[in-house]
Amino acid sequence: MTLRDLLIQAAYLAASVFFILGLRSLSHPDKARRGMNQAAVGMLLAIVGTLANQGIVTYQWIIVGLVVGTLIGIPLGTKVPMTAMPQQIAISHGFGALAATLVGVNEWVVHGFGAGIGRGTMTALGFETLFGALTVTGSLMAFGKLQELLPGKPVTWPLQNATSMGLLAATLGLFGWLIVNPANPLAFWGMLGLALLIGVLLVLPIGGADMPVVVSLLNSYAGLAAAATGFAIGNNVLIIAGALNGASGLLLSILMSKAMNRSFGNVIFGAFGGETAAPAAASATGLTVRSISPEDAAVQLAYASRVIVVPGYGLAVAQAQHVVQELAEQIEKRGGEVKYAIHPVAGRMPGHMNVLLAEANVPYDKLLDMEEINPQFDQCDVALVVGANDVVNPAARTDPASPIYGMPILNVDRAHSVIVLKRSMNTGFAGIENALFYEPKTAMLFGDAKASLTRLVNEVKAV
Amino acid sequence: MTATTVIQLYVFVLAAFVGFQVISRVPSLLHTPLMSATNAISGISLVGSLVAAGSGDRHISNILGCIAVTCAMINVVGGFVITDRMLKMFRRGKPGASK
Numbered sequence: 001m002t003l004r005d006l007l008i009q010a011a012y013l014a015a016s017v018f019f020i021l022g023l024r025s026l027s028h029p030d031k032a033r034r035g036m037n038q039a040a041v042g043m044l045l046a047i048v049g050t051l052a053n054q055g056i057v058t059y060q061w062i063i064v065g066l067v068v069g070t071l072i073g074i075p076l077g078t079k080v081p082m083t084a085m086p087q088q089i090a091i092s093h094g095f096g097a098l099a100a101t102l103v104g105v106n107e108w109v110v111h112g113f114g115a116g117i118g119r120g121t122m123t124a125l126g127f128e129t130l131f132g133a134l135t136v137t138g139s140l141m142a143f144g145k146l147q148e149l150l151p152g153k154p155v156t157w158p159l160q161n162a163t164s165m166g167l168l169a170a171t172l173g174l175f176g177w178l179i180v181n182p183a184n185p186l187a188f189w190g191m192l193g194l195a196l197l198i199g200v201l202l203v204l205p206i207g208g209a210d211m212p213v214v215v216s217l218l219n220s221y222a223g224l225a226a227a228a229t230g231f232a233i234g235n236n237v238l239i240i241a242g243a244l245n246g247a248s249g250l251l252l253s254i255l256m257s258k259a260m261n262r263s264f265g266n267v268i269f270g271a272f273g274g275e276t277a278a279p280a281a282a283s284a285t286g287l288t289v290r291s292i293s294p295e296d297a298a299v300q301l302a303y304a305s306r307v308i309v310v311p312g313y314g315l316a317v318a319q320a321q322h323v324v325q326e327l328a329e330q331i332e333k334r335g336g337e338v339k340y341a342i343h344p345v346a347g348r349m350p351g352h353m354n355v356l357l358a359e360a361n362v363p364y365d366k367l368l369d370m371e372e373i374n375p376q377f378d379q380c381d382v383a384l385v386v387g388a389n390d391v392v393n394p395a396a397r398t399d400p401a402s403p404i405y406g407m408p409i410l411n412v413d414r415a416h417s418v419i420v421l422k423r424s425m426n427t428g429f430a431g432i433e434n435a436l437f438y439e440p441k442t443a444m445l446f447g448d449a450k451a452s453l454t455r456l457v458n459e460v461k462a463v
Numbered sequence: 464m465t466a467t468t469v470i471q472l473y474v475f476v477l478a479a480f481v482g483f484q485v486i487s488r489v490p491s492l493l494h495t496p497l498m499s500a501t502n503a504i505s506g507i508s509l510v511g512s513l514v515a516a517g518s519g520d521r522h523i524s525n526i527l528g529c530i531a532v533t534c535a536m537i538n539v540v541g542g543f544v545i546t547d548r549m550l551k552m553f554r555r556g557k558p559g560a561s562k
Binding site (some may be wrong): 019073082349 | 465471478482487493499503504507512515516525528536537546548553
């Protein structure tokens with residue numbers, strides 16, 4: 001090993017350590033920023049180390065790519081609104097995966113169209129192009145759905161699972177053929193094409209509300225593609241960074257599917273959107289809801305000493321995060337205490353609601369996750385539910401016949417009183433009646449979330 | 464399977480293990496920044512792209528590599544910038560305020 005190689009390897013090792021330290025720093029918000037700066041330094045080291053590589057003889061293409069990528073990346077990073085974070089991350093996965101796929105294609109092409117590749121390397125290259133291609137189109141689909149360029153509702157067609165499974169089997173068959181005979185162009189291009197198609201078919205049937213799982217899973221695939229690149233070109237930093245991502249994405253998908261009451265196997269096989277919608281449970285005939293005026297709701301909030309706000313995706317849709325914080329400030333000014341209860345799937349990706357509220361200047365120590373806040377509902381005077389439905393449905397705890405039975409929920413029904421902000425009595429995403437709305441202690445404040453909150457702010461001020 | 468492949472597998476499995484350990488300690492509060500951070504790190508495909516773009520053997524490598532470098536760089540730069548933007552917003556309540 002020459003001195004140059006040693007230095008390159010040292011740079012890669014340092015980069016790997018910085019990546020791990022960076023991710024570790026995310027265990028606490030106060031240390032996170034510094035840690036991520038370290039990770040960025042790690043990336044810089046990896047780039048510089050690579051540029052010292054002997055295999056690199058020409059620099060003009062590299063410079064073009066680095067400059068163009070930076071020029072596109074900076075506005076993308078600074079301009080995107082926080083509500084658009086899920087689609088931003090989805091499209092970004094797509095870019096990373098496209099890079100991995102192109103590297104895979106290039107490796108195969110330059111080695112005599114597979115003729116100069118051993119079976120071991122071909123296995124790694126195959127995984128790389130397979131996961132890469134699938135992630136590229138999958139991410140584009142997820143982006144399209146989140147950006148509402150494509151219908152957010154699940155798109156289904158006859159024999160959907162059968163076609164998907166058949167295509168998957170065909171792709172794996174071609175992959176196997178390619179390992180036996182790496183120089184087979186039909187197998188290589190066929191596998192690439194089918195992988196691209198599978199990415200589309202995998203995400204198309206999935207509804208917008210299930211996107212947190214999809215985006216996490218794509219994160220995992222992008223990581224696996226990078227790791228496979230590392231195996232193919234014999235580079236450890238790629239393997240390490242790829243494995244970190246793969247693990248992270250997988251872990252988050254498991255957490256998300258648990259929070260959405262779906263089995264993880266269901267998620268892995270991408271069949272989750274294919275299920276028929278849950279049948280509507282017991283209809284609510286004979287029950288009445290109590291509606292409340294903004295004035296009365298304001299009085300209740302103004303004199304409450306403990307308030308818990310339960311934000312759902314409806315809050316983000318209405319862009320009402322800032323108004324909610326304003327309301328919280330008014331209540332606090334009067335001596336009340338306000339906390340936020342964040343369900344794991346509030347928002348369109350893991351942790352999305354926290355980011356949206358942090359942007360609205362809510363201090364993070366007021367954002368409590370489900371485990372932390374649930375025991376506190378017993379002492380809560382008013383729980384204010386804004387744009388959340390299924391995640392506060394007590395049927396998940398009490399009614400074994402309910403389709404959402406077993407889903408972890410926020411125990412809003414244990415608060416002394418509940419105010420629900422809701423546009424109308426429509427059922428939530430799962431199409432299930434919510435018993436919480438019919439409880440005597442629950443009052444419904446109908447109307448647009450943002451308009452209602454603005455009214456509440458003014459009324460609380462006037463109390 | 465060569466000795467190198469075996470070592471690569473060791474590296475992969477151990478790194479995945481470290482990943483699970485480290486990431487399971489990230490609170491749900493920071494899951495979105497976590498995803499954007501791992502997304503930025505997955506731009507590590509840049510390393511492979513650079514080698515392709517800079518190789519002297521074939522024109523096709525330069526072109527594919529150049530596109531790959533561009534994509535990976537968008538991923539890296541966008542990812543780190545956005546992660547920092549998010550983390551900057553997470554601040555603690557005023558000292559003395561109730562927890």
